[in-house]
Amino acid sequence: MIRQPFRRWRERTPGRRRSAALDRRTLVCPCHDATLFDLRNSWDEGYQHPETLKRATAVFMGPCQGKMCAKLVGNVVAELQGGGEPEQRRPSVRPPLFPVRMGDLVHEDEVGGGAA
Amino acid sequence: MTLPGVTAGPPASSYDVVIVGAGVQGLATAYELARRGVTNVAVVDRSWPGGGASGRNGEMIRSAFSSREWTQLFELSLKRFAELSAELDFNILFSPSGYLVLASTEEEVAGQDAIAAAQAAYGVETEVLGAAQVRKLVPHLNPDLALGGILQRKGGFAHHDAVVWGYLRAAARAGVSVFSGIDVLGVTTAGGRVTGVRTSAGDIAADVVVNAAGTTSDDLNQTVGVELPLIKARLEMIVTEPVKPFLSCALASPHMLGYCHQTARGEFVGGTERPGADETDSLNTTYHMLRDTATKWVKLFPSLAGVRILRSWAGTVSQTPDFAPVLGEAPGVPGYWLSVGWIYGFMGAPGAAQLLAEAITTGRVPDTMAPFGAQRLLDGRLIEENTLVVISEEAS
Ligand SMILES: Cc1cc2nc3c(=O)[nH]c(=O)nc-3n(C[C@H](O)[C@H](O)[C@H](O)COP(=O)(O)OP(=O)(O)OC[C@H]3O[C@@H](n4cnc5c(N)ncnc54)[C@H](O)[C@@H]3O)c2cc1C
Ligand code: FES
Numbered sequence: 420m421i422r423q424p425f426r427r428w429r430e431r432t433p434g435r436r437r438s439a440a441l442d443r444r445t446l447v448c449p450c451h452d453a454t455l456f457d458l459r460n461s462w463d464e465g466y467q468h469p470e471t472l473k474r475a476t477a478v479f480m481g482p483c484q485g486k487m488c489a490k491l492v493g494n495v496v497a498e499l500q501g502g503g504e505p506e507q508r509r510p511s512v513r514p515p516l517f518p519v520r521m522g523d524l525v526h527e528d529e530v531g532g533g534a535a
Numbered sequence: 536m537t538l539p540g541v542t543a544g545p546p547a548s549s550y551d552v553v554i555v556g557a558g559v560q561g562l563a564t565a566y567e568l569a570r571r572g573v574t575n576v577a578v579v580d581r582s583w584p585g586g587g588a589s590g591r592n593g594e595m596i597r598s599a600f601s602s603r604e605w606t607q608l609f610e611l612s613l614k615r616f617a618e619l620s621a622e623l624d625f626n627i628l629f630s631p632s633g634y635l636v637l638a639s640t641e642e643e644v645a646g647q648d649a650i651a652a653a654q655a656a657y658g659v660e661t662e663v664l665g666a667a668q669v670r671k672l673v674p675h676l677n678p679d680l681a682l683g684g685i686l687q688r689k690g691g692f693a694h695h696d697a698v699v700w701g702y703l704r705a706a707a708r709a710g711v712s713v714f715s716g717i718d719v720l721g722v723t724t725a726g727g728r729v730t731g732v733r734t735s736a737g738d739i740a741a742d743v744v745v746n747a748a749g750t751t752s753d754d755l756n757q758t759v760g761v762e763l764p765l766i767k768a769r770l771e772m773i774v775t776e777p778v779k780p781f782l783s784c785a786l787a788s789p790h791m792l793g794y795c796h797q798t799a800r801g802e803f804v805g806g807t808e809r810p811g812a813d814e815t816d817s818l819n820t821t822y823h824m825l826r827d828t829a830t831k832w833v834k835l836f837p838s839l840a841g842v843r844i845l846r847s848w849a850g851t852v853s854q855t856p857d858f859a860p861v862l863g864e865a866p867g868v869p870g871y872w873l874s875v876g877w878i879y880g881f882m883g884a885p886g887a888a889q890l891l892a893e894a895i896t897t898g899r900v901p902d903t904m905a906p907f908g909a910q911r912l913l914d915g916r917l918i919e920e921n922t923l924v925v926i927s928e929e930a931s
Contacts, residue, residue, distance in 0.1 A: 513820065
């Protein structure tokens with residue numbers, strides 16, 4: 420089962436719309452300082468797909484590449500879609516799995532083109 | 536809805552113009568048509584707008600090429616880039632911080648004067664830089680590979696998503712309908728003339744259909760018997776963690792077959808290529824290209840060795856034998872227009888869209904657009920352009 424970080428809070432405040440001020444302070448993607456307000460705002464503007472929401476808010480694109488924010492974003496999207504199961508689709512996870520120093524990938528034999 | 540400006544609900548049964556593909560080419564063309572009063576236009580995309588190459592490219596912009604054809608088309612575009620944020624009422628983050636084509640061999644240095652003279656003759660301002668000037672402009676460059684360069688100060692880069700979104704919103708405001716998630720299955724004709732398209736959401740009638748379908752544009756051509764030499768070419772790019780500003784301009788290295796820039800956030804964004812086209816179309820990246828890219832960029836910028844790659848991605852383009860786009864009405868199929876074969880289609884979009892819209896609405900092909908007609912490929916009259924960062928298999 421997927422953890423739902425906002426579940427307890429939601430149960431405590433049924434039907435109540437949170438304040439913009441609180442949303443602004445609710446960090447969803449710490450890498451890029453994207454808040455619940457940013458997500459909600461972009462959604463309202465029309466970025467209503469995990470791929471386009473990513474491009475509008477920069478979630479998933481920080482140093483952790485979404486490892487910290489993906490579940491939260493999924494839950495927020497599910498909520499914005501009007502409840503139900505957490506949104507499980509997320510933008511493709513792009514290699515490398517962890518940040519890799521460019522110097523560690525240097526390999527003269529791999530080079531193609533005029534530089535070879 | 537997938538993006539602001541995308542139409543909710545199904546398409547109507549007919550439009551004046553149907554554009555296949557909501558990449559930067561299709562959307563810019565829709566916007567330019569609307570500017571000329573043709574607003575009963577539908578742009579149809581199987582994915583979300585910008586989901587193709589238009590949201591995956593290196594964002595680089597220049598008009599400093601060596602041939603009259605390329606220079607004039609891209610100069611028109613470059614001028615448009617400078618106006619777009621204001622005109623579209625959307626910040627496309629155009630950064631005219633300069634575009635440097637680096638010379639890393641004596642041979643490249645020797646060729647610089649002739650290229651710059653041609654550029655001046657075609658009305659494009661560039662400066663030929665010597666080794667000392669290049670190293671001053673980009674101090675982090677490996678001095679052994681920084682022997683010279685041609686700098687176009689007015690070139691640079693813009694944010695690719697923002698350009699797509701800006702055109703999308705402005706086109707939608709002007710009355711254009713943009714549909715995502717609808718697959719165009721074929722072009723329909725009657726008596727040799729275009730009558731519309733068949734889609735996964737039913738038939739749509741239109742007297743004018745524009746193929747701006749990027750990599751799969753050839754598949755659409757096949758449905759109306761238009762045979763053009765278009766191949767797919769797959770490219771990869773990387774982005775690093777943010778680092779202190781070290782690269783102020785956009786930089787292309789024909790020697791490394793690479794292009795790069797640093798974003799306002801500090802990320803280094805770069806791509807390299809190998810000789811010949813990779814005709815597979817997977818959007819997954821490969822270990823060998825990751826190493827190709829890392830090796831080349833560390834060679835060029837030794838200080839990047841300690842900088843970490845966060846992400847790599849791939850995109851695909853359609854490519855012609857002379858690497859120039861095909862712009863104009865398809866030979867033998869009145870009403871079927873092409874904006875395909877783009878390998879520099881991000882920087883070329885604003886100008887090309889303007890020319891295409893003019894041709895569609897007036898029936899006259901503007902002089903700047905004429906050389907890019909499809910007939911050249913059928914007749915084997917290829918456009919010769921010597922400053923592209925790509926080499927074909929034969930040339931390697
Ligand atoms: C890694 C990389 C780096 C690049 N770097 C640069 C650069 O620095 N500068 C530059 O100018 N150019 C660059 N390019 C090239 C540039 O991105 C492309 O030339 C340009 O984006 C092409 O735009 P387009 O609108 O023609 O195609 P696309 O953006 O690919 O759009 C085509 C659209 O058509 C849709 N479509 C296709 N077939 C159908 C169908 N049958 N039905 C419905 N929809 C369909 C697709 O979903 C897609 O959204 C680069 C490309 C790549 C991949
Ligand atoms: S927390 Fe969102 S990318 Fe790292």
